[in-house]
Amino acid sequence: MPEFKRYLVTAALPYANGPVHIGHLAGCYLPADIYVRYLRARKIPVQFICGTDEHGVPITIKALQENTSPQAIVDRYHQLIRDSFAAMDISFDIFSRTSKPIHHETAAAFFKKLYDEGYFEEKETEQFYDEEKQIFLADRYIVGTCPVCGYEKAYGDQCEKCGSSLSPDELINPRSALSDTIPVKRKTKHWYMPLQRFEPWLRQWILEQHREWKANVYGQCKSWLDHGLQSRAMTRDSHWGVKVPLPNAEGKVLYVWFDAPIGYISATRELLPDSWQQWWQQEDTRLIHFIGKDNIVFHCIIFPAMLKAHGGYILPDNVPANEFLNIEGQKVSTSRNWAIWVHEYIRDFPIEQRGQDVLRYVLCANMPETKDNDFTWKDFQDRNNNELVAILGNFVNRTLVLMHKLCKGKVPPFHEQLKDERDEQLYVHLQQAKQKIEQNLEQFHFRDALMEVMNVAREGNKYLQDKAPWLLARDEAAQQANQQLIDNTIFMCLQLTANLAIFLNPFLPATARKICYLLKVVDRMLEWENAGSLKLLSVGYSLRAPELLFRKIEDAEIEKQIQKLQSGGQQLQPKISVSSQPQKEASSSAKPTINFEDFDKIDLRVGTIIAAEKVQKADKLLQLTVDLGNEQRTIVSGIAQHYAPEQIIGQQVVVVANLAPRKLKGITSQGMILMAEDQQGKLHFIAPSNIISPGGKVS
RNA sequence: GGCGAGGUAGCUCAGUUGGUAAGAGCGCAGGAUUCAUAACCCUGAGGUCAUGGGUUCAACUCCCAUCCUCGCUACCA
Numbered sequence: 001m002p003e004f005k006r007y008l009v010t011a012a013l014p015y016a017n018g019p020v021h022i023g024h025l026a027g028c029y030l031p032a033d034i035y036v037r038y039l040r041a042r043k044i045p046v047q048f049i050c051g052t053d054e055h056g057v058p059i060t061i062k063a064l065q066e067n068t069s070p071q072a073i074v075d076r077y078h079q080l081i082r083d084s085f086a087a088m089d090i091s092f093d094i095f096s097r098t099s100k101p102i103h104h105e106t107a108a109a110f111f112k113k114l115y116d117e118g119y120f121e122e123k124e125t126e127q128f129y130d131e132e133k134q135i136f137l138a139d140r141y142i143v144g145t146c147p148v149c150g151y152e153k154a155y156g157d158q159c160e161k162c163g164s165s166l167s168p169d170e171l172i173n174p175r176s177a178l179s180d181t182i183p184v185k186r187k188t189k190h191w192y193m194p195l196q197r198f199e200p201w202l203r204q205w206i207l208e209q210h211r212e213w214k215a216n217v218y219g220q221c222k223s224w225l226d227h228g229l230q231s232r233a234m235t236r237d238s239h240w241g242v243k244v245p246l247p248n249a250e251g252k253v254l255y256v257w258f259d260a261p262i263g264y265i266s267a268t269r270e271l272l273p274d275s276w277q278q279w280w281q282q283e284d285t286r287l288i289h290f291i292g293k294d295n296i297v298f299h300c301i302i303f304p305a306m307l308k309a310h311g312g313y314i315l316p317d318n319v320p321a322n323e324f325l326n327i328e329g330q331k332v333s334t335s336r337n338w339a340i341w342v343h344e345y346i347r348d349f350p351i352e353q354r355g356q357d358v359l360r361y362v363l364c365a366n367m368p369e370t371k372d373n374d375f376t377w378k379d380f381q382d383r384n385n386n387e388l389v390a391i392l393g394n395f396v397n398r399t400l401v402l403m404h405k406l407c408k409g410k411v412p413p414f415h416e417q418l419k420d421e422r423d424e425q426l427y428v429h430l431q432q433a434k435q436k437i438e439q440n441l442e443q444f445h446f447r448d449a450l451m452e453v454m455n456v457a458r459e460g461n462k463y464l465q466d467k468a469p470w471l472l473a474r475d476e477a478a479q480q481a482n483q484q485l486i487d488n489t490i491f492m493c494l495q496l497t498a499n500l501a502i503f504l505n506p507f508l509p510a511t512a513r514k515i516c517y518l519l520k521v522v523d524r525m526l527e528w529e530n531a532g533s534l535k536l537l538s539v540g541y542s543l544r545a546p547e548l549l550f551r552k553i554e555d556a557e558i559e560k561q562i563q564k565l566q567s568g569g570q571q572l573q574p575k576i577s578v579s580s581q582p583q584k585e586a587s588s589s590a591k592p593t594i595n596f597e598d599f600d601k602i603d604l605r606v607g608t609i610i611a612a613e614k615v616q617k618a619d620k621l622l623q624l625t626v627d628l629g630n631e632q633r634t635i636v637s638g639i640a641q642h643y644a645p646e647q648i649i650g651q652q653v654v655v656v657a658n659l660a661p662r663k664l665k666g667i668t669s670q671g672m673i674l675m676a677e678d679q680q681g682k683l684h685f686i687a688p689s690n691i692i693s694p695g696g697k698v699s
Numbered sequence: 700g701g702c703g704a705g706g707u708a709g710c711u712c713a714g715u716u717g718g719u720a721a722g723a724g725c726g727c728a729g730g731a732u733u734c735a736u737a738a739c740c741c742u743g744a745g746g747u748c749a750u751g752g753g754u755u756c757a758a759c760u761c762c763c764a765u766c767c768u769c770g771c772u773a774c775c776a
Contacts, residue, residue: 145776172776216770219703223771227702293704293770323704324769331769365724366712371705372769379711382725390738398735405734448713451724465740470733552736617700618774638775656776665700665774672776 004286004317006045008279009036010264011090012291012299013053013098016077017062020084021339022375023325023332024292026363031322031446032290033090034364037506038441041528047279050085051096051267052078055241056256070240074099084342088356089509096267098242098259103266107259108245110310111234115246119309120191121231129186130176142183144171188237190252191244195229198305202229205315206300214444216370217321220296229301234258261303265313280313289319296321320444323368327375328565340375340565348561353551357508358384364450364507377558377565384553392457393549396500398464399493400518400546406473411494412487413539419488426463426492427534430456430499434532437503453503460496464489491534494519494543498536502526511549518544603658604674604698606688607633612645618665624648624673626655629695633657636669642683652687654698 011032014020020029032048039046054074063070074097082095096103114120128142176183206213206221213221234255235244241253269276279285289299299319307313326332332339349355362383366373403409433456440449467489473479479486498519505512505526516523520543525536537543607626615621620638622645635655656672663669675683688696 216704220771221703223703227772297771326769370712373711376711379725382710385736385738386725389736394735394738398739400735402734445713451713454724461735461739462741464734465732468732468734468740470735473734546735548736550736552738615774619700620775636775640775659776662776664776669776 003284005282005284006279006286007036007039007047008268008285008287009039009046009048010287010289011048011050011092012289012295013051013260013263014081015056015058016052016054016074016081016097017059018077018334019080019341019343021332021334021341022345022359022363023327023339025088025090025342025359026325026367026373026375027292027322028290029085029088029090030360030363031320031367031444034446034449034506035288035290035441035444037091037509038528041502041505041526043527043529047268047271048091048093049096049264049267049271050090050092051094051098051263052081053256053260053263054078054097054099055253055259057236057238057240060238060240071099080343084346087346087351088342088360091509094267094271096263096270098263098266100266100270102270103259103263104242106266106269107242107254107262110262110265110306111242111254111258112245114193114306114309115191117309119193120234121194122189123192123231123233124187124189126185127188127237128174128176128183129188130179130181130183132176132179132181142171142174142176144174190233190235190237192231193234193258193302193305193309194231195302195305196231198308199225199229201308202301202305205304210318213318214320214370216293216323217296217300217319220293221300224297224301232302257298257302258306261298261306283314285314287314287316289316291319291321293321293323318444323370323372325363325366325368325373325375328377328562329374338565340561348557351510354508354510354514354549357511358388358550358553360508361388361450364446367447369445369447377561381553381555381558384550387454388550389552391454391461392500392504395457395460395464395493396497396515396518396549397546399460399490399497400543402464402469403490403494403543404545406469406479406486407490409542411537411539411541411543412491414488414491414534415484418484422463422466423488423492426459426496429459430496431532433459433503441506450507453500453507456496456500456503460493460500463496464493491539494537495534498525499531499533502528502531514547514549518547520544601658602656605629605655605657606692606694606696606698607653607655608694609648609651609653612648614640614645615665615667621665622648623667626653626671626673627694628655628657629693633670634668635671635673636664636667637673637675639673639675639683648685651685652691654686654688 009032011028014024029050036046036048052074054070059070059073063073066073078097085092085095098107174183175181202221203225206218207225211218235249235252235258236255237251238253239251241256242259243249244252244254246252265276265280268279272279280287291299296319299316299321304315307315324332327338327340330338345359346355349358358380362375362380365383365387366375366379403412433452436452437449440446440452467485469482469486469489472482472486497515498521501512501515501519502525504515512526513523516525519537520541521537530536605628607628609624610627610632611625613623615623615636618640620640621636622638622640622643624635624637626633626635633655654674656674659670659672661668661670674686676686
């Protein structure tokens with residue numbers, strides 16, 4: 001292991017087509033920030049790099065939907081995201097954007113170098129082309145009916161309704177998202193990176209040399225490597241993005257996943273024009289990527305392969321990816337608006353009351369480090385009221401109150417001759433806590449680290465309880481007699497409070513500063529080397545009047561949040577609240593008008609299911625035998641996750657009888673069953689309201 | 700279906716390379732106390748460590764099978 005002299009910490013570049021939610025924070029920005037603040041407190045040179053990822057097709061789609069330009073979209077979200085992070089005290093050294101010229105230049109040069117050294121394969125493929133707009137359509141530009149759930153605005157790579165990943169060929173009634181015309185296939189050329197060439201090296205580098213990576217990360221990488229890597233297109237047909245720096249590459253841009261991680265490099269160049277090489281090209285720099293688990297393949301496989309191919313760059317030493325944070329038992333869904341948006345949270349729990357620290361605390365205490373975790377508002381309330389208020393805030397408050405009552409508002413002296421075992425025990429605990437916090441942070445165990453910080457406050461409460469200085473000062477005579485004992489107790493509690501500020505600083509920076517304010521010390525006290533000391537506050541120094549660090553959160557506030565979440569979650573057509581203008585409701589005319597002849601081409605028949613069984617090795621498919629009166633058809637239908645085979649025998653259905661046969665999992669499907677989808681995405685049969693003889697015509 | 704990660708007290712989660720009677724926080728019950736935001740402090744109840752086999756002197760920890768959850772992937776006309 002090389003000795004590291006400096007740290008380069010990156011947090012995944014958020015995509016500038018929507019605001020950030022608390023799952024993003026818990027997934028990578030909060031752990032990254034805690035880690036960076038800890039490093040800074042230890043005076044270890046560190047740069048914390050982030051910015052918005054502003055290219056890619058979804059942004060252009062969104063621009064089309066809102067009838068504006070991609071630039072307007074990314075400008076809006078860049079600002080919103082940046083402000084959200086600022087409110088949460090995420091302390092980036094730079095928060096840049098991939099639309100900046102320096103990034104285009106860096107990414108293009110990177111691509112050119114790989115091209116010049118022959119790392120790319122050129123391939124021609126057939127892609128959908130919009131003749132009206134004269135442009136190739138990336139998968140995302142093709143919109144059509146999802147073959148799985150019937151959602152009419154599925155994209156060519158994925159249906160956002162049911163989550164199925166698709167290819168454009170699978171869409172029913174594919175249309176161009178640009179012009180709504182029917183696209184045609186046309187040949188196009190792209191540059192592919194043969195990742196399989198890096199496979200032996202990646203196996204060695206990850207599987208042999210980085211066994212210390214988190215189990216979820218290591219396992220995911222191994223899975224990818226064992227599956228075998230393939231060439232991957234690193235360019236796209238688009239006008240929005242980094243232009244491919246080659247002749248005859250009009251209308252080609254870098255694949256967003258090629259250019260985005262390079263954004264880390266260009267942001268560093270922007271921040272440190274004269275010394276960025278030191279951070280990216282010297283082996284004694286430790287590069288750490290904080291990401292969510294959806295980004296593992298890009299940060300552990302593709303980007304390292306790119307860096308390796310380019311040469312001259314260091315590789316990530318660790319990629320501590322977190323899992324996902326669910327909300328109230330359900331997965332976050334931006335399209336269903338099942339999410340807690342940071343900019344909305346901060347409106348209800350403003351930074352004046354250090355609402356950001358409450359959220360930081362709860363998210364860290366419940367951080368999805370090893371598996372998906374659940375965020376509930378009840379838990380948020382409990383942790384605030386029972387931990388921040390009752391344990392931490394209470395300890396600091398009672399310490400300051402006692403100090404004012406029993407020590408005249410000044411830091412009392414410590415009378416060494418009266419030091420007892422209990423004092424020593426507290427001191428030992430403080431030293432151990434420091435060590436444990438350090439160890440946990442260095443191993444990316446943030447929740448354990450935070451727990452240890454809270455244990456310091458817990459220990460303080462116990463100590464105070466054992467010493468019970470209020471008993472020693474029952475009356476004036478008693479207080480006079482016991483003043484030295486009282487002094488010692490308060491002295492210890494005050495020094496412990498100062499230590500708490502140091503420990504809390506990486507996790508709850510605003511609270512740490514607030515404690516400094518109450519103790520009338522400068523922020524420099526927060527430097528980590530001061531932790532464990534009992535000389536942080538000078539004897540005789542007068543401190544400020546106590547102020548509560550945290551307030552209780554009432555049931556009504558929690559109710560309000562839950563209602564807000566659920567009302568948002570039930571909206572069929574979700575609206576993200578940054579936009580003041582409501583999106584246009586378009587679902588009533590999602591498909592172009594057709595005439596009767598078009599409709600008449602479809603032969604719809606009533607049928608009765610007379611047999612059903614699960615298709616082998618397919619999760620979603622049922623093989624049905626449908627009686628159409630004069631014949632029986634075998635139809636394969638993607639409904640296995642909605643109906644058990646035995647429960648649908650005898651079910652009447654509507655069948656598209658003249659659909660061209662198609663082989664699925666080796667079975668020829670002779671038709672298609674019509675299904676209706678409800679708000680939860682569950683499929684229901686379309687059937688006549690009375691029993692009709694099989695074969696009956698539908699029109 | 701393939702692969703990966705998980706299934707540990709009511710809840711949220713820890714458990715390093717197998718070895719004293721299985722842990723924490725919250726919640727719950729009882730007690731003590733009043734400096735403190737009815738906060739704090741003490742004590743206690745609670746788990747066949749998903750299930751069934753196996754290896755071992757010894758397994759939550761290793762191996763095999765099964766079930767459940769999440770993710771990636773295939774299937775969706």
